[in-house]
Amino acid sequence: MLSPLRDEQRIVITGIGLTAPNGNDLAxxxxxxxxxxxxxxxxxxxxxxxxxAGVCGFDELKYQKRKELRRGTRAGSISIFCANEAISDSGxxxxxxxxxxxxxxxxxxEHGNVETENEIFEISRFDYDTSTWSHHHNPRTVxxxxxGEVSLNLGVTxxxxxxxxxxxxxxxxxxxxxxxxxxxEVDRVIAGGVxxxxxxxxxxxxxxxxxxxxxxxxxxxACRPFDLHRNGIVVAEGGCLCTLERLPDALNRGAKIxxxxxxxxxxxxxxxxxxPSSTRQAECMKLAISxxxxxxxxxxxxxxxxxxxxxxxxxxxxxxxxxxxxxxSLAVNNTKSFIGHAMGAAGALELxxxxxxxxxxxxxxxxxxxxxxxxxxxxxIVANVPRQMGSVTCILNNSFGMLGxxxxxxxxxxxx
Amino acid sequence: xxPGEIRNAILDILSRIVPDEDLSSLNDGLPFRExxxxxxxDFLDIVMELRKRYRVQIPEEDYPNLxxxxxxxxxxxxxxxxxxxxx
Numbered sequence: 001m002l003s004p005l006r007d008e009q010r011i012v013i014t015g016i017g018l019t020a021p022n023g024n025d026l027a028x029x030x031x032x033x034x035x036x037x038x039x040x041x042x043x044x045x046x047x048x049x050x051x052x053a054g055v056c057g058f059d060e061l062k063y064q065k066r067k068e069l070r071r072g073t074r075a076g077s078i079s080i081f082c083a084n085e086a087i088s089d090s091g092x093x094x095x096x097x098x099x100x101x102x103x104x105x106x107x108x109x110e111h112g113n114v115e116t117e118n119e120i121f122e123i124s125r126f127d128y129d130t131s132t133w134s135h136h137h138n139p140r141t142v143x144x145x146x147x148g149e150v151s152l153n154l155g156v157t158x159x160x161x162x163x164x165x166x167x168x169x170x171x172x173x174x175x176x177x178x179x180x181x182x183x184x185e186v187d188r189v190i191a192g193g194v195x196x197x198x199x200x201x202x203x204x205x206x207x208x209x210x211x212x213x214x215x216x217x218x219x220x221x222a223c224r225p226f227d228l229h230r231n232g233i234v235v236a237e238g239g240c241l242c243t244l245e246r247l248p249d250a251l252n253r254g255a256k257i258x259x260x261x262x263x264x265x266x267x268x269x270x271x272x273x274x275x276p277s278s279t280r281q282a283e284c285m286k287l288a289i290s291x292x293x294x295x296x297x298x299x300x301x302x303x304x305x306x307x308x309x310x311x312x313x314x315x316x317x318x319x320x321x322x323x324x325x326x327x328x329s330l331a332v333n334n335t336k337s338f339i340g341h342a343m344g345a346a347g348a349l350e351l352x353x354x355x356x357x358x359x360x361x362x363x364x365x366x367x368x369x370x371x372x373x374x375x376x377x378x379x380x381i382v383a384n385v386p387r388q389m390g391s392v393t394c395i396l397n398n399s400f401g402m403l404g405x406x407x408x409x410x411x412x413x414x415x416x
Numbered sequence: 417x418x419p420g421e422i423r424n425a426i427l428d429i430l431s432r433i434v435p436d437e438d439l440s441s442l443n444d445g446l447p448f449r450e451x452x453x454x455x456x457x458d459f460l461d462i463v464m465e466l467r468k469r470y471r472v473q474i475p476e477e478d479y480p481n482l483x484x485x486x487x488x489x490x491x492x493x494x495x496x497x498x499x500x501x502x503x
Binding site for chain 2: 065070126132136
């Protein structure tokens with residue numbers, strides 16, 4: 001049990017910076033989620049012809065020069081945008097912040113595929129003469145690149161690294177940040193997850209070969225978790241980084257508090273490369289609930305991971321039912337139905353998009369459910385239209401990934 | 417390529433490598449690095465672009481010749497005299 005905690009061990013979210021395919025700040029994103037606005041569009045990727053993807057349209061030059069954009073990576077650029085937006089939102093007086101006491105922890109599903117593919121394509125134009133292979137390749141593809149680019153941009157001299165956790169990475173970034181604050185390794189944290197994956201054809205091709213790449217004539221209808229006719233994943237790019245700090249620090253400066261991270265858990269299926277395990281997912285949720293010092297009945301909104309694959313959605317529904325039963329007052333929703341699967345950013349974006357529910361009391365929907373799959377027939381699914389909840393005080397965020405990695409983060413509304 | 421064409425080629429490469437810089441008032445006799453933000457990785461980009469665009473191989477020991485526009489054009493003129501200008 002991690003609760004009750006001393007106030008110095010209580011970690012709160014005080015700033016949010018994000019870019020999603022349907023919004024470049026929390027207000028836009030939330031508005032899109034409540035208004036049923038998709039961010040899935042046709043997308044050209046090398047070799048494969050048109051696919052569908054969630055594509056972001058943030059202002060790349062807001063915090064970077066064109067030269068920095070050219071040198072860095074898309075993941076780095078997304079991270080820099082999100083980190084700066086989060087700091088701006090947090091109210092931190094950045095010039096006065098001790099940069100050696102700031103930690104940057106960014107979840108990634110993968111990194112380096114985009115840059116490697118680009119280089120291989122480039123040298124193919126020179127008969128594979130490796131002397132034309134870029135000297136930028138290594139700094140672009142080291143696994144810490146997205147976090148490192150943020151440290152360079154912001155002058156952060158505290159620790160920076162990424163957390164490779166497949167599609168559980170967004171939650172894993174938050175968890176790392178919470179842990180480092182509790183360990184007093186740092187005083188301020190920039191954490192969450194990012195993804196540039198739509199810029200590598202390989203991820204699309206691999207999902208297609210697996211029979212798990214979604215397609216629909218109407219792009220906005222392509223990602224349909226829990227629907228009987230779902231046909232796979234829509235890959236998306238995006239990012240969401242939050243500022244985290246200890247509760248007393250936030251209170252002392254009169255910060256706006258989005259919520260308190262009261263519980264978390266990570267575990268492993270240890271059973272298959274790609275097939276998920278409802279048993280381990282349920283164990284992960286239960287562990288997070290236990291650590292938060294709450295019961296399943298305390299959770300108001302469950303932000304599901306479901307990616308719209310055949311088996312994945314069914315397994316998560318089984319896990320949810322095992323933990324929560326048929327309790328009608330729980331709302332189960334899904335963000336991927338709007339934006340696709342933002343991979344390393346997914347968990348972070350999906351949590352962030354639900355946090356305004358603490359204020360507006362609304363659970364956003366899962367769109368594109370035309371015929372609910374009988375095997376996903378949870379009574380709690382918020383189908384197609386948002387649900388007025390009245391009061392929302394606790395959100396549980398699921399995020400799972402390949403190789404059987406599961407993560408759960410629980411955030412409660414902060415009440416002084 | 418003539419010296420003038422080589423200079424234009426270098427300007428084109430620079431405009432890609434340091435896109436935020438105003439190259440219109442470049443002083444050909446002064447080191448590039450005194451006139452723009454150009455670090456060692458950027459410098460290697462110049463070498464790489466010359467290799468890719470014109471198949472010019474520049475050995476590392478000759479890199480000091482590329483410190484200024486004047487030096488670069490002088491150094492490259494004999495190497496690129498038979499290279500056709502890109503249209």
